[in-house]
Amino acid sequence: MTSGHSEVEKLDGEGDYVLWKEKLLAHIELLGLLEGLEEDEAIEEEESTAETDSLLTKTEDKVLKEKRGKARSTVILSLGNHVLRKVIKEKTAAGMIRVLDKLFMAKSLPNRIYLKQRLYGYKMSDSMTIEENVNDFFKLISDLENVKVSVPDEDQAIVLLMSLPKQFDQLKDTLKYGKTTLALDEITGAIRSKVLELGASGKMLKNSSDALFVQDRGRSEKRDKSSERNKSQSRSKSREKKVCWVCGKEGHFKKQCYVWKEKNKKGNNSEKGESSNVIGQAADAAALAVREESNADNQEVDNEWIMDTGCSFHMTPRRDWFVEFDESQTGRVKMANQTYSEIKGIGSIRIQNDDNTTVLLKNVRYVPSMSKNLISMGTLEDQGCWFQSKAGTLKVVKGCMTLLKGKKVGTLYLLQGVVVTGNANAVTSSKDESKIWHSRLCHMSQRNIDVLIKKGCLQAEKINGLEFCEDCVYGKTHRVGFGSAKHVTREKLEYIHSDLWGAPSVPNSLGNCQYFITFIDDLTRKNKETVKELKERLSSEFEMKDLGPARKILGMEITRNREENILELSQRSYLQKVLKTFRMDECKPVKTPLAPHMKFVAATETEAEEQADQMKSIPYANAVGSIMYSMIGSRPDLAHPVGVISRFMSKPLMNHWLGVKWVLRYIKGSIDSRLQYKREGDFVVTGYCDSDHSGDRDRSRSTTGYTFTVGGNIVSWRSCLQPVVALSSTEAEYIALTEAAKEAYWLKDLMNELGFKQGAVDIHCDSQSAIALAKNAVHHERTKHIQRRFHYIRDAITDGEVKVLKISTVHNPSDIFTKVVPVNKFLSALKKLRVTSA
Numbered sequence: 001m002t003s004g005h006s007e008v009e010k011l012d013g014e015g016d017y018v019l020w021k022e023k024l025l026a027h028i029e030l031l032g033l034l035e036g037l038e039e040d041e042a043i044e045e046e047e048s049t050a051e052t053d054s055l056l057t058k059t060e061d062k063v064l065k066e067k068r069g070k071a072r073s074t075v076i077l078s079l080g081n082h083v084l085r086k087v088i089k090e091k092t093a094a095g096m097i098r099v100l101d102k103l104f105m106a107k108s109l110p111n112r113i114y115l116k117q118r119l120y121g122y123k124m125s126d127s128m129t130i131e132e133n134v135n136d137f138f139k140l141i142s143d144l145e146n147v148k149v150s151v152p153d154e155d156q157a158i159v160l161l162m163s164l165p166k167q168f169d170q171l172k173d174t175l176k177y178g179k180t181t182l183a184l185d186e187i188t189g190a191i192r193s194k195v196l197e198l199g200a201s202g203k204m205l206k207n208s209s210d211a212l213f214v215q216d217r218g219r220s221e222k223r224d225k226s227s228e229r230n231k232s233q234s235r236s237k238s239r240e241k242k243v244c245w246v247c248g249k250e251g252h253f254k255k256q257c258y259v260w261k262e263k264n265k266k267g268n269n270s271e272k273g274e275s276s277n278v279i280g281q282a283a284d285a286a287a288l289a290v291r292e293e294s295n296a297d298n299q300e301v302d303n304e305w306i307m308d309t310g311c312s313f314h315m316t317p318r319r320d321w322f323v324e325f326d327e328s329q330t331g332r333v334k335m336a337n338q339t340y341s342e343i344k345g346i347g348s349i350r351i352q353n354d355d356n357t358t359v360l361l362k363n364v365r366y367v368p369s370m371s372k373n374l375i376s377m378g379t380l381e382d383q384g385c386w387f388q389s390k391a392g393t394l395k396v397v398k399g400c401m402t403l404l405k406g407k408k409v410g411t412l413y414l415l416q417g418v419v420v421t422g423n424a425n426a427v428t429s430s431k432d433e434s435k436i437w438h439s440r441l442c443h444m445s446q447r448n449i450d451v452l453i454k455k456g457c458l459q460a461e462k463i464n465g466l467e468f469c470e471d472c473v474y475g476k477t478h479r480v481g482f483g484s485a486k487h488v489t490r491e492k493l494e495y496i497h498s499d500l501w502g503a504p505s506v507p508n509s510l511g512n513c514q515y516f517i518t519f520i521d522d523l524t525r526k527n528k529e530t531v532k533e534l535k536e537r538l539s540s541e542f543e544m545k546d547l548g549p550a551r552k553i554l555g556m557e558i559t560r561n562r563e564e565n566i567l568e569l570s571q572r573s574y575l576q577k578v579l580k581t582f583r584m585d586e587c588k589p590v591k592t593p594l595a596p597h598m599k600f601v602a603a604t605e606t607e608a609e610e611q612a613d614q615m616k617s618i619p620y621a622n623a624v625g626s627i628m629y630s631m632i633g634s635r636p637d638l639a640h641p642v643g644v645i646s647r648f649m650s651k652p653l654m655n656h657w658l659g660v661k662w663v664l665r666y667i668k669g670s671i672d673s674r675l676q677y678k679r680e681g682d683f684v685v686t687g688y689c690d691s692d693h694s695g696d697r698d699r700s701r702s703t704t705g706y707t708f709t710v711g712g713n714i715v716s717w718r719s720c721l722q723p724v725v726a727l728s729s730t731e732a733e734y735i736a737l738t739e740a741a742k743e744a745y746w747l748k749d750l751m752n753e754l755g756f757k758q759g760a761v762d763i764h765c766d767s768q769s770a771i772a773l774a775k776n777a778v779h780h781e782r783t784k785h786i787q788r789r790f791h792y793i794r795d796a797i798t799d800g801e802v803k804v805l806k807i808s809t810v811h812n813p814s815d816i817f818t819k820v821v822p823v824n825k826f827l828s829a830l831k832k833l834r835v836t837s838a
Contacts, residue, residue: 705817
């Protein structure tokens with residue numbers, strides 16, 4: 001049996017008694033003293049039995065008493081003075097432990113109520129890490145179990161999950177809505193994984209709530225370990241190992257440093273100079289933003305603000321700087337030297353920049369023991385700011401505004417600005433007002449500023465000359481066009497045309513984009529014989545196949561008739577696959593995409609629930625998407641039906657599915673329909689627009705439909721619900737005119753870029769009242785409620801971009817994009833749009 005002092009930490013009444021007791025019993029067992037924990041009565045009984053049966057010798061009795069004494073001594077050495085006084089009267093170790101159980105494991109009703117209140121009101125502390133908070137939670141559960149209060153595992157998991165800080169909101173939602181039951185082990189495992197993830201991404205503060213600490217930067221592992229070893233050493237010995245921040249030697253502070261005193265004697269006592277000495281010559285030490293002196297009276301507070309990337313929030317020791325202050329919000333801040341300082345309140349500080357703009361710095365912690373003023377760059381980034389550093393200047397930018405600026409001094413960035421207290425008091429300021437007046441006077445030149453100084457409008461002593469102004473340079477720049485040049489090419493590869501084509505639809509290179517670069521020789525690009533010769537030479541060296549003109553692109557089949565100058569686009573093969581996919585390849589065809597008797601409305605909650613199981617096996621969305629693809633490519637006749645059936649994608653009913661099947665039946669009957677393009681006349685853009693009124697039975701919205709042709713060939717079409725409810729058919733037609741005008745402007749600009757100059761684009765509308773409203777830019781009683789954006793058509797007409805013309809409803813092909821029309825009118829519109837059948 002070995003002897004020695006107790007290795008169990010002393011119980012002071014504030015720690016975890018249950019864990020302490022387990023450690024104590026384990027230590028006593030390790031010392032071989034478990035027999036010494038028996039009660040006196042049991043021992044006396046054993047003694048009498050030993051005398052009767054002659055089984056216990058006097059030597060064994062002596063050993064047992066010795067164990068009892070050592071066990072009692074072990075318990076005494078494991079107790080603090082405050083707790084020891086309460087149990088010192090007990091003569092045995094077992095008696096002491098029994099009294100301690102009564103003190104720290106009370107099972108009374110008030111104690112149970114207190115522990116339950118703590119459990120169901122549990123919130124993670126700001127002054128502890130996530131791991132420390134989780135351990136504290138488990139201690140609370142253990143205390144409840146000791147007083148015979150059982151907490152279900154799911155309740156424990158819920159309480160712990162709800163106590164997590166804001167950084168874990170996404171984890172909370174995932175576990176709440178993605179699970180049917182919760183287990184404590186599952187919650188703790190998820191928390192550990194999330195902590196590791198946030199730590200790896202750099203987003204995890206050492207304290208995961210709004211933590212009150214300054215992160216450690218530059219502390220070596222060796223120093224951390226030595227600090228743990230030296231905790232028990234005396235205060236004087238610890239002071240002897242302090243290092244001076246000025247000279248780097250041990251045994252004294254900066255205040256006693258002769259190097260520092262010599263520099264002060266040389267007259268370097270100005271605010272700016274003193275700040276430079278502290279920061280420039282001891283940048284590594286100052287970067288910790290914490291002095292290691294324990295005496296706050298020895299700290300010298302600077303007026304400069306350090307723009308710090310290592311602290312968790314803004315901090316200052318200056319109480320007089322706050323314009324708003326809340327003393328009730330307190331806490332502790334963990335310094336880089338692993339010590340804690342008290343936070344005496346939180347408030348706001350007003351900072352005035354050099355350009356006279358004012359910024360209110362919110363949530364600044366008041367820490368009297370600090371020696372530096374810190375601006376947290378991480379907090380600014382969380383508020384939407386970003387940083388730009390160039391030529392020793394750091395800018396804090398939010399949106400298009402520069403909020404703060406910092407100037408590099410040594411290895412740190414110091415804030416360039418004025419701390420404003422009250423209405424006019426400034427703590428730090430710059431006497432040079434050149435930049436301020438330069439900005440106030442609309443970036444006036446130095447020459448004109450000198451004129452104002454001579455006239456007495458400005459004070460000459462505050463104007464020291466303008467520095468480089470980036471805004472002035474940007475304001476005077478202008479875009480220069482490329483001049484046209486003439487080249488005479490005499491040799492092959494003498495002059496190359498090159499261009500870069502970027503971001504096509506196949507995203508498989510860096511940045512999810514694919515890029516192509518082309519090189520075209522100027523001399524041989526139009527020489528067919530040379531191109532033919534090149535192809536023959538390449539064919540002799542490589543296996544090549546001349547595919548000829550394109551015949552099929554993305555499911556669209558291309559047919560050319562060069563003699564008659566006709567090109568046709570069809571999707572016959574694709575649509576046959578669609579019909580086969582949805583088992584409609586043998587269906588009975590119809591002549592129109594929708595029937596007049598079909599009236600679709602959105603599903604109610606009851607209808608959706610009743611038909612939910614039936615609709616699960618129906619590929620409604622897949623069918624609508626397949627039809628929509630063909631509509632975009634070469635089938636404008638499907639625009640209106642696709643717009644109707646796609647409104648019910650979220651909760652389709654069997655009635656809606658019958659509408660989809662009707663559209664597929666129409667496709668079956670028009671499988672050979674194709675777009676035809678002819679080279680006839682000039683390339684003039686012409687538009688047609690129309691609208692129904694309150695065609696949507698659910699929201700009473702109208703449908704806009706328009707189509708545009710170039711030289712009589714259809715190039716653009718659209719059918720969609722209007723974003724607002726139109727109160728009349730005139731208003732609905734007016735909104736449709738505006739949408740068509742926007743498309744006309746884009747097409748006109750495109751044709752102009754291609755070299756086909758366009759005049760005012762003709763847009764045909766069958767509503768005379770809407771045309772009159774568009775041409776008469778006056779607000780009437782019945783039209784003053786129309787939103788401003790829909791008055792774009794008036795500006796387009798005034799600027800000569802478009803011309804609105806009247807057309808008969810019978811001859812308006814855009815009518816098929818807004819409503820179901822009779823078969824004869826439907827076929828007539830398709831003929832006008834050159835949608836033909838084979």
